[in-house]
Amino acid sequence: MATDRSGEPFGDVAAGDARALARAITAVEVGDDAARAAALALDWPDRARVIALTGPPGVGKSELANRLAGSLAEAGLRVAVLAVDPSSPETGGALLGDRVRFTGDSDAVFFRSMAARDGEAGLAPEVPAVLRLLAAGGAERILLETAGVGQGDLAVLRLADLGIAVTAVGLGDAVQAAKAGLFEVADFVVVNQADRPGGEAMAASFRALRAGPVFLTSARDGTGVEDLRAAAEVELEARPPLDRSGTPEADGSRAGAPGPAIRLHHVGIAVxxxxxxxxxxxxxxxxxxxxxxxxxxxxxxALFLAPEGERAPVGGLLELLEPTTADSPVTRFLDRRGEGLHHVCFEVEDIHETLAALAARGVRLVDREPRRGAGGHLVAFIHPASAGGVLLELKQADDGPPSD
Ligand SMILES: Nc1nc2c(ncn2[C@@H]2O[C@H](COP(=O)(O)OP(=O)(O)OP(=O)(O)O)[C@@H](O)[C@H]2O)c(=O)[nH]1
Ligand SMILES: [Mg+2]
Structure with a gap:
């Protein structure tokens, strides 16, 4: 691993040398284990906050990151942009593209793009180490852009002080978009490309869908970007910095590692x-x-409840189920038993596989094939007769492989 003039790994990075920073990132990126370990061992200064921008390909995340970076820099902050690009040949020129598109004061903003490795579903395992280098290098705001589908989206939110899910006007309706799970758990939703018709309606449908703030922006003409920056700053000010004090290696593995194979997702109550x-x-x-x-x-x-400030509580959510039709299973439940505990839901990695395994063991299934539940997720119910008197729901994990 390269050490610098000070003899300390990455000493020049901490001294604010942008070229040393670029070299250090390259060392991490090419898979130099010693460099990665040294980067992960760097202290994370409290002033450094990560804002993740994630969402479907092509919605304008890069352009919005450029605008936001410019706006933050103008507000006097030192800004870094880390774009994690899918490593397809089509986007191979992303670094140059991003630089060309940036129109602000390029000295105030450090840009870097990294390839997203295959199999990591949008988030390279080097990302936590690179974030730490950027923070140690003096960045006060780090904009982390990932072209997300699936696991990378949610993994990236765990690394961020503020998570922004970006979508674009005309990209299907809000409910379709919510199927990814991302738009439920992000702190902010941004509907970009507001210069195209239909933006207000799309923002409204997101507002109806979720409790958190929804912004309408145009990265092209800058509309709404100042509002977004101001709200992001208020939010960052209000919340304590993410705890990054745990073993840095754990920080790294959190991003790449898949979640547990099964975990409690929610408890459903009929109301x-x-x-x-x-x-x-x-x-x-x-x-x-x-x-x-x-x-x-x-x-x-279905109304989902969580402790204040929690996006996806490890201990699970509460789901309130109000029937909307006379023949809803919840109507029948209420008629027979009144309000109360209705079901328990566990999230599983592969719902098809789990159902097949249960069926093979003779477990009585309500649903032999998964159906679309709240937010469009794949779910299936197991009969209480086979589950100790509890109606059991299985749910495909948000960050599991996209099904059908
Ligand atoms: N009309 C309009 N076009 C936009 C806007 N923002 C971005 N675009 C265009 O949308 C296309 C994609 O923009 P990018 O910023 O590269 O989108 P992205 O989400 O970063 O894309 P990936 O990184 O490939 O996932 C480009 O042609 C942009 O010029 C906007 O606000 N309005
Ligand atoms: Mg991009």
């Missing part, structure tokens, strides 16, 4: 009036609504 029940849980435990979905497949309105 007559979702909004009233949500108010009850708010006053009882301070739980907040994180998303609300009309699921016609099951004839229910």
């Amino acid at each position: 007559k009036d979702g909004s009233r029940a949500a108010e009850l849980w708010r006053t009882l435990l301070g739980l907040r609504e994180t998303g609300r979905y009309r699921v016609d497949e099951f004839g229910v309105l």
Whole structure:
């Protein structure tokens, strides 16, 4: 591994030398294990905050990152942009492209693009180490752009102080987009390309879908970018910096490693009036609504609740189920048993595989094939007769392989 003039690994990086920073990133990127370890051992200064911009390909994440970087730099902050590009031949020239497109004061902003390795679903394992280099190098705001589909999206949010899901006007309706799970858990949703018709309607449909803020921007003409920057700064100011004090190696593995094979996702409660029940849980435990979905497949309105400030609590969500039709299974449940505990849902890595394995063991399934539940996720129910008297729901993990 290259050491610099000070003899310390990356001493020049900490001294703010941009060329040393670029070299150090390259060392990490080419897979120099010693360089990666040295980068991960760097202290993370509290002033450095990561803003992730993720979302479907081509929605304008790069252009928006450029605008946002310019705006942050103008506000006097030292800014770095790290674009993680899918390593397809078509996007091979992304670094040059990003530089050419940037129109702000390029000295104030450090740009870097990295290839996303195959198999990492959007997030290279080197990303945490590179973030640490950028932070040590003096960046106060690091904009991390990932072209996300699936696992990378959610992994990247775990590395960020603020997670922004970007979509674009005309890109299907909000419910379609929400299928990725990303738009539920991001702190902000940005509907970009507001210079095209239909932006207001699309933003409105996202606002109906989620509790968090939704912004309408045009990276092309700059509309809404100042508002977005200001809101991001308010939000960053309000929340404590992400705890990055754990073993840095763990920081790295958190990004790349898949989640547990199975985990509690939510507990479902049948209710007559979702909004009233949500108010009850708010006053009882301070739980907040994180998303609300009309699921016609099951004839229910589903409201998800989590502790304040949590995006996807490890301990699981609460789901309130209000029937929307007379023949909804929840209507029948309420008629027979009244309000109360309805089901328990576990998230599994591969729902098709799990169902097949359960069927092979003679477990009584309500659904032999997964159906589309809240947010468009694949779900299937297991009969209480085979699950100790509990109606058991299985849900395809958000960051699992995209199904059909
Ligand atoms: N009309 C319009 N076009 C935009 C806007 N923002 C970006 N674009 C265009 O959309 C295309 C994609 O923009 P990028 O910024 O490269 O999108 P991206 O999301 O970074 O794309 P990937 O990195 O490939 O996933 C480019 O042709 C941009 O010029 C916008 O606000 N309005
Ligand atoms: Mg891009």
